[in-house]
Amino acid sequence: GSSNxxxxxxxxNQLNQLFVTTVRAQxxxxxxxxxxIAGFKTDIDLTCVDAFTVPNDPAGPGRLFxxxxxxxxxxxxxxxxxxxxxxxxxxxxxxxxxAMLEGLFTxxxxxxxxxxxxxxxxxxxxxxxxxxxRDPASRTLWMQxxxxxxxxxxxxxxxxxxxxxxxxxxxxxxxxxxxxMDHIQP
Numbered sequence: 001g002s003s004n005x006x007x008x009x010x011x012x013n014q015l016n017q018l019f020v021t022t023v024r025a026q027x028x029x030x031x032x033x034x035x036x037i038a039g040f041k042t043d044i045d046l047t048c049v050d051a052f053t054v055p056n057d058p059a060g061p062g063r064l065f066x067x068x069x070x071x072x073x074x075x076x077x078x079x080x081x082x083x084x085x086x087x088x089x090x091x092x093x094x095x096x097x098x099a100m101l102e103g104l105f106t107x108x109x110x111x112x113x114x115x116x117x118x119x120x121x122x123x124x125x126x127x128x129x130x131x132x133x134r135d136p137a138s139r140t141l142w143m144q145x146x147x148x149x150x151x152x153x154x155x156x157x158x159x160x161x162x163x164x165x166x167x168x169x170x171x172x173x174x175x176x177x178x179x180x181m182d183h184i185q186p
Contacts, residue, residue, distance in 0.1 A: 048111035069121070
């Protein structure tokens with residue numbers, strides 16, 4: 001759930017700066033390696049604000065990347081019990097659903113451009129659901145839509161296995177995961 005406390009951007013900005021400064025001071029490859037900077041709660045809306053600042057990087061421009069995750073709406077992507085703040089959603093793909101996704105990724109891309117900070121979508125995925133099984137076609141459409149929204153904006157998407165998408169015995173993908181991989185091939 002969410003809290004009513006105002007986000008503490010100063011603490012995150014300080015942590016991100018300390019991270020960059022500490023790694024760079026180690027010398028060797030650490031003086032110039034690419035670093036992933038955490039967005040606020042890895043959330044697009046909470047990160048794409050003026051209060052979030054990009055650390056000063058002694059290595060110069062182009063060595064920092066913003067890390068965000070995407071599980072929106074969480075009622076579809078992860079929630080598997082009825083809570084005071086929401087109920088599980090088993091389908092996704094209405095015009096409103098798609099507009100929300102496009103709006104968030106447009107906002108993220110604009111923030112990335114303004115800050116000169118490329119983005120890695122470090123996680124995105126949707127649960128199979130146990131108590132509230134997700135519609136397979138909706139799962140596929142959501143994952144394909146996120147991948148497309150990312151790649152069309154030069155955001156690197158990392159499809160996250162929630163524990164049931166890749167067989168640990170032979171590495172094969174679930175039907176939905178395979179459909180997403182087939183969809184994003186050049």
